[in-house]
Amino acid sequence: MKKIALALLIAGTAQAAEIPITGNVQSKCVINTDVPGVYGNPSADVLSTTPADGGVQPVIRYDVSLGNAYTAKITTPTSFSTSPALDDTVVWTGATEVSEVSDAAMSGYEAAKVTYDATTEFDMTETGSTWFKVSSTATYGYGTAFPGGSYRALVVAECIAR
Numbered sequence: 001m002k003k004i005a006l007a008l009l010i011a012g013t014a015q016a017a018e019i020p021i022t023g024n025v026q027s028k029c030v031i032n033t034d035v036p037g038v039y040g041n042p043s044a045d046v047l048s049t050t051p052a053d054g055g056v057q058p059v060i061r062y063d064v065s066l067g068n069a070y071t072a073k074i075t076t077p078t079s080f081s082t083s084p085a086l087d088d089t090v091v092w093t094g095a096t097e098v099s100e101v102s103d104a105a106m107s108g109y110e111a112a113k114v115t116y117d118a119t120t121e122f123d124m125t126e127t128g129s130t131w132f133k134v135s136s137t138a139t140y141g142y143g144t145a146f147p148g149g150s151y152r153a154l155v156v157a158e159c160i161a162r
Helices: 004-011
Strands: 027-034 040-043 046-048 059-062 071-075 090-101 114-116 121-124 128-140 156-161
Touching: 027 156, 046 156, 059 071, 059 156, 071 128, 121 128
Parallel strands: none
Antiparallel strands: 027 059, 040 046, 046 128, 059 128, 071 121, 071 156, 090 128, 114 121
16 A cells, blocks of 8 residues: 555656746847047146047947837946046036937937936937937036046946837
């Protein structure tokens, strides 16, 4: 009887296994730096990417191969990632604008952009390439000269899947 009960118990035991399914997703949105930015120093207390101030505005290209699937999110600097020690406040201003598009259907991106704080968002509704020009200005203290040294700030460019 014990042998029959043990056989029934073994035969009735359920087995389970978890079988993995994996995959890689490649984004249909690629971000490229076409022109790296450079700060000019038009006065002792200002660093600026504006060409008239001796700077170079960074240009970021978004290549989208699936329209209506992504939002371009670009945030201008609000601090230095590298700089000499600064004892006073730095006031930041910045802007992002569409500078070129690969398709006329993208012409409405600039008018439809949403800006908040230091961030600008663009709905990438069309397939193709869009170039964004970024400006950044840092003003130090009140009439206080930036100390000599190397300064670096970062523009953050993201492509958010919707």
